[in-house]
Amino acid sequence: MHFRVLSLIVAAVVFAGTAACDEKLSDLTGPTPNLEPTFTSIQRDILTTGDSSGRPACINCHNGNPFVPGNYTGSNAYAALVNAQSREKPNLVRVAPGDPDNSYLVHKLEGGPNIVGERMPRGGGPFLSSGQMLVIRRWIAEGAQNN
């Protein structure tokens, strides 16, 4: 009798375990459902394309224009971001591998209190969603690899 009940409980636990599923990344990243914490994905979904929220692509302005800091087009993008000194805040780099809180890119995208100039994208938004920022932060926290 006890064995039967125990088996029942074990079965219930296994059942519960399989019922539990991880949250989907796409539920968080909203207008960029394929966004992942890799450079390839960030370049594809954030830097080079806008999204359905109306957010413009970064390269609309950051494309080698001498009046706009950073050239985030194609093969220039990684070097222009990772360990690259910020022009507005020379004591910070745009992306500090492993340290999203001290990456000027994050400050500019989140509109931190110490940024110079406007929060990006300029013009008052639409800005990146908190889910999209979590993905960018995760990529940086994992070492900002060129993956």
Added chain:
Amino acid sequence: MISLRILGLLLTLSVVVPQLATAQATPAAPANSEDSAAQKPKDDDPDRDFNRSQPDFVIVNLPTTLRLPKFKSAFRVTHRFGRPLGQGDFGDLASDLFGLDSGAQIGLEYRFGLMRGLQVGIHRTSDRTIEFFTQYNVMQQADHGIGLGVIASIDGTNNFKDSYTPMIGVAVSRELGRYGAVYVEPMYVNNSNLLPSDLVDDNDTFMVGLGARVRLHGTLYAVGEFIPRSGNTPGVNHGTFGIEKVVGGHTFQLNFSDGFGTTMGQLARGGTAKDNWYMGFNISRKFF
């Protein structure tokens, strides 16, 4: 689909239970000796006896190893007021009636004895988390020197539509004569982080619930819990203490906690901050 099946099962139980569970009432005196004999086996169920060391099915949030009699039930209300007691000076605190003026996270819980030693239940908190739980008491202290129950639960946010967090563990108790009981409850909580695993380092929590209930006088008890964790450990380790009075089938408990959590997933996610303590209370009622 799976969650719908669980929900269906619990809904069925909630329909059947009220018919089976009679409210606590003094049984009418038997009309004759035959009636008395017929009543006897039912009344002899030791699970119905009041246990001075373990008067309730939970300490504050952690389960005890008290057995719920077959086809009987119990109800519990939990309140965790949202005002940190350390905010402002004593005058501010008194003017907010020690936090009672603030909003609260409220939990409603119902549990049912499915068979001897096996109970199932549902707990819903006002942040729209629903937890289904079960417990099977494998060992009784009278036979084995300790009480041991296998515990399992699964909770889901957004009315059990998102972020499912299952838990499995055991509750080990040792009653201290008639003066209370101590508990050790190792638990594994899966998917305790509400973010996708792509964005987090740890998605599971292993925690050890430590708890105690000490009888101070008559049916007045002091209770306490502390839950150290490893793995995904946001916030601070859950800690709580309180005082409670058992009156008939009711237990009234006033408690102080470092967080609002009452489900296992919430406890795995920890309290709010080291210096934030909140007043709360539990009221439970046994229907037997």
